[in-house]
Amino acid sequence: MAGAGWETGSALWEEAREPLTNNKIPPGALPDKWTHYKNTVPLVSPANKRKFTVIVVGTGLAGASAAATLAQLGYQVVVFTYHDSPRRAHSIAAQGGINAAKNYQNDGDSVWRLFYDTIKGGDFRAREANVYRLAEISPQIIDYCVAIGVPFAREYGGLLANRSFGGVLVQRTFYARGQTGQQLLLGAYSQLMRWVHAGQVRLYPRHEMLDVVMIDGHARGVIVRDLRTGEIRRFAAHAVILATGGYGNIYFLSTNAKMSNATAIWRAYRRGAYFGNPSFVQVHPTAIPQASHYQSKLTLMSESLRNDGRIWVPKKKGDTRPPEEIPPEERWYFLEEWYPAYGNLVPRDIGARAIKKVCDMGYGLPPTGRAVYLDLRDAVERLGRETIEARYGNLFDMYERITGERPPDVPLRIYPAVHYTMGGLWVDYELMTTIPGLYALGEANFSDHGANRLGASALMQGLSDGYFIIPYTIGAYLSQFLREPLPDTEHRAFREAEEQVRARLEKLKSVGGKTPPDEFHMRLGKILWDYVGISRNAEGLKKALSEIRALRDEFWRDVRVLGDVQDFNQELEKANRISDFLELAELMTIDALHREESCGCHFREEYQTEEGEPLRRDDLFAYVAAWEYQGEGKPPRLHKEPLEFEAVKPTVRSYK
Amino acid sequence: MRIRLRVWRQRGPDVPGKFEVYELEDVSPDWSFLEMLDVLNLRLVREGKEPIAFESDCREGICGTCGFMINGRAHGPLKGTTVCQLHMRHFSDGETITVEPFRARAFPVIRDLVVDRSALDAIMQEGGYISTNVGSAPDANSIPVSRWAASRAFDFATCIGCGACVAACPNGSASLFLGAKVSHLMLLPQGGPERKRRIRKMLIAMEALGFGGCSNTYACEAECPKEISVEAIARMYREAWRAMFSHSEE
Numbered sequence A: 001m002a003g004a005g006w007e008t009g010s011a012l013w014e015e016a017r018e019p020l021t022n023n024k025i026p027p028g029a030l031p032d033k034w035t036h037y038k039n040t041v042p043l044v045s046p047a048n049k050r051k052f053t054v055i056v057v058g059t060g061l062a063g064a065s066a067a068a069t070l071a072q073l074g075y076q077v078v079v080f081t082y083h084d085s086p087r088r089a090h091s092i093a094a095q096g097g098i099n100a101a102k103n104y105q106n107d108g109d110s111v112w113r114l115f116y117d118t119i120k121g122g123d124f125r126a127r128e129a130n131v132y133r134l135a136e137i138s139p140q141i142i143d144y145c146v147a148i149g150v151p152f153a154r155e156y157g158g159l160l161a162n163r164s165f166g167g168v169l170v171q172r173t174f175y176a177r178g179q180t181g182q183q184l185l186l187g188a189y190s191q192l193m194r195w196v197h198a199g200q201v202r203l204y205p206r207h208e209m210l211d212v213v214m215i216d217g218h219a220r221g222v223i224v225r226d227l228r229t230g231e232i233r234r235f236a237a238h239a240v241i242l243a244t245g246g247y248g249n250i251y252f253l254s255t256n257a258k259m260s261n262a263t264a265i266w267r268a269y270r271r272g273a274y275f276g277n278p279s280f281v282q283v284h285p286t287a288i289p290q291a292s293h294y295q296s297k298l299t300l301m302s303e304s305l306r307n308d309g310r311i312w313v314p315k316k317k318g319d320t321r322p323p324e325e326i327p328p329e330e331r332w333y334f335l336e337e338w339y340p341a342y343g344n345l346v347p348r349d350i351g352a353r354a355i356k357k358v359c360d361m362g363y364g365l366p367p368t369g370r371a372v373y374l375d376l377r378d379a380v381e382r383l384g385r386e387t388i389e390a391r392y393g394n395l396f397d398m399y400e401r402i403t404g405e406r407p408p409d410v411p412l413r414i415y416p417a418v419h420y421t422m423g424g425l426w427v428d429y430e431l432m433t434t435i436p437g438l439y440a441l442g443e444a445n446f447s448d449h450g451a452n453r454l455g456a457s458a459l460m461q462g463l464s465d466g467y468f469i470i471p472y473t474i475g476a477y478l479s480q481f482l483r484e485p486l487p488d489t490e491h492r493a494f495r496e497a498e499e500q501v502r503a504r505l506e507k508l509k510s511v512g513g514k515t516p517p518d519e520f521h522m523r524l525g526k527i528l529w530d531y532v533g534i535s536r537n538a539e540g541l542k543k544a545l546s547e548i549r550a551l552r553d554e555f556w557r558d559v560r561v562l563g564d565v566q567d568f569n570q571e572l573e574k575a576n577r578i579s580d581f582l583e584l585a586e587l588m589t590i591d592a593l594h595r596e597e598s599c600g601c602h603f604r605e606e607y608q609t610e611e612g613e614p615l616r617r618d619d620l621f622a623y624v625a626a627w628e629y630q631g632e633g634k635p636p637r638l639h640k641e642p643l644e645f646e647a648v649k650p651t652v653r654s655y656k
Numbered sequence B: 001m002r003i004r005l006r007v008w009r010q011r012g013p014d015v016p017g018k019f020e021v022y023e024l025e026d027v028s029p030d031w032s033f034l035e036m037l038d039v040l041n042l043r044l045v046r047e048g049k050e051p052i053a054f055e056s057d058c059r060e061g062i063c064g065t066c067g068f069m070i071n072g073r074a075h076g077p078l079k080g081t082t083v084c085q086l087h088m089r090h091f092s093d094g095e096t097i098t099v100e101p102f103r104a105r106a107f108p109v110i111r112d113l114v115v116d117r118s119a120l121d122a123i124m125q126e127g128g129y130i131s132t133n134v135g136s137a138p139d140a141n142s143i144p145v146s147r148w149a150a151s152r153a154f155d156f157a158t159c160i161g162c163g164a165c166v167a168a169c170p171n172g173s174a175s176l177f178l179g180a181k182v183s184h185l186m187l188l189p190q191g192g193p194e195r196k197r198r199i200r201k202m203l204i205a206m207e208a209l210g211f212g213g214c215s216n217t218y219a220c221e222a223e224c225p226k227e228i229s230v231e232a233i234a235r236m237y238r239e240a241w242r243a244m245f246s247h248s249e250e
Ligand SMILES: Cc1cc2nc3c(=O)[nH]c(=O)nc-3n(C[C@H](O)[C@H](O)[C@H](O)COP(=O)(O)OP(=O)(O)OC[C@H]3O[C@@H](n4cnc5c(N)ncnc54)[C@H](O)[C@@H]3O)c2cc1C
Pocket: A057, A058, A059, A060, A061, A062, A063, A080, A081, A082, A083, A086, A089, A090, A091, A092, A093, A094, A095, A096, A097, A098, A180, A181, A207, A208, A209, A210, A243, A244, A245, A246, A255, A256, A257, A260, A261, A263, A264, A300, A419, A420, A441, A442, A443, A444, A455, A456, A457, A458, A459, A460, A462
């Protein structure tokens, strides 16, 4: 099967004949795989580690933890971030917490349960072996973070506190008030600083990576632009790690930090790294609704609020009474009604869809009809104001700053927002992409969350990748190159890559149109939100494709980039990132179109049960879609990595 | 709302800058201050004029990327709030607002409202960490930490490294920033073993990097968007005294 072109007659994609099977999953029973791997992976001696240079792009949780740990092992590490300081990565904004199978609460948690919840939460579209490893490593993350001074919440007895999070029935989430990501990132950053001081890490803030350099088919360096001066520079290494985060910002309005972008992974894709499940985008159910046309981002209200908060709308459509005047029997607690077992704690995809559904049915709150209540007043009555303030006080502050109203006396108004990308560069068990020597960590890869990520598991994955996995797996690759000197940056491959980067930037500048880059971004976001958002159908997706293409043409005819390439130039930075978004948007749409089933975040309206629940089609789609770039204007090639479930049986996900 | 903006424009660290005035007509009270600048920049680009350079990322008050002076105050008039979280509803119709970069010896201007705060990272490199390797940590619950200590440590650890305290201080001191980090780490048992070394090295670095000393004006506390208490500075000095009068190995 290949994607039929609906208007040009040319195929939208083509399909590889062979399945993608080289995922390097170790042999043995699921619980033994990682141990087996660690026992057999080739080691690099300390003397040899010193001779290897590793580039790490990105200093979020995944990048900072990887760079610090590789430095600790003795590798020479070179680190880039486009931020002015490594402490500022998007990871800093994570609020709710980090999962770990510690079972400190004695409520029946275990590595197996965390594994199972994650696989099930991902709607059986993730690899068993990776997810099991993640669950297995999770307790060590907490141990290490505590040892380096992360001030997690504690009980009066002095031991660590836990809370529960959407999609699970145990309390396994560790947290630092509502600023867990900040505290974890500052921990990883502190270790990075330690190794910078020791001379083991060379740090380049305000440097944006714009290409991967390939020599003889291996990743051997990067091209970066110094954002202060505009200078384009070459850096060589024996291996390159991309920990550059997700691409949710492609929707313009999202909960992501404003600078988050896809450029690093997209350029790697164009060099031959496969892109896994690009259309798997998580929409978070509880963000503050959009208030104005020029709104620049959406602010998340942590999912932890759903532990104590109840979601409702007035039973009467268009009821304009203030919430405190609507008596309980006139409120519709639709999640509790539709999903009695999990109630307000259903996974994110289900929650987001339910909220959209009640709003589509006309029950949304006035004036926009695009909001529902998240109400903590019952919890205040049950647990006391002090407890609720202690748990969520800083979230209430944030809500008040943005909206001018302070919960818990008034319920929060919330609406779903784009939040996280499960899709990303395809990686094998060693976190290596299809380009030898090029790795992807954290949100930048596609690995562990399948079609839907459970709350508090991205932080866990980023730190697991960085602190505990890459330090082992990179040795398997580097040990093959013991006598290899650092490549010369005068090598033709470096010169050519630099030329291409420069040419692209000059081209952006030379368009000389009238429209600011941001306007294209807003329009692209609208197309994606409408057609490649919470719910999708073939007709809409096809429409999106032609609109994206038209917008891209217009961009290259009409974008206006002021200033110079060889200078500090924020407009050029934006235009360059948007130009990549305009290409990635097409691949996302094609991926969404080709997957003729509903799973996790990917809800195809054509595939639903009579009750409106998603219809997964395991016989046809139990695979990872890994897309290969074929060249400018050519349809991408689809590789299918079959997902085999040995330990668990894919079931219909039920949260009822 | 109508707003008149006086904005500091400066092309680079060694080039003189000056104020430019911009009139904005339809400012919505629901916009954040940065959204207002976004809208102005869209207009400037359409007019073929260089947009105003300013930085931001999270736009939720947690990353510390944003920050400049509004009417002479770091992050503007609202207590405990970064500029990205400051909404136009806190200004009045017809108001003239003056916007300038953070000014401090240790923070050279890069362009317009963008300054170089990497000196804060340089302080951190001297000891803002606990030297424990991955792989050698005991079980997380093996050392109980009182709820009070964990919570106080957290309060100090919430510093976002924005540099407002430095910009607000007449001496351009980073004492609040440094004090916050030292206090966070010293309140936890894990931070104990390196206490003396840490404070000595970080204080020396702060001075060497061009930051001034503390003369107790408390301007830092007043402008800190995370409302970090000057208790951090008192703790830092106690810590320094302790280190000075100790002859132990470190
Ligand atoms: C508001 C919010 C709340 C969240 N809350 C939670 C939560 O409670 N629990 C949870 O588990 N997860 C949460 N998440 C998700 C989680 O925060 C992210 O998935 C995770 O932090 C991503 O980490 P990362 O290291 O992969 O990437 P990031 O933190 O995004 O870091 C990317 C890094 O790459 C750099 N970079 C990118 N491209 C380039 C380039 N081309 N050149 C140079 N540098 C580059 C950036 O400068 C940055 O340093 C939340 C997300 C959001 C948006």
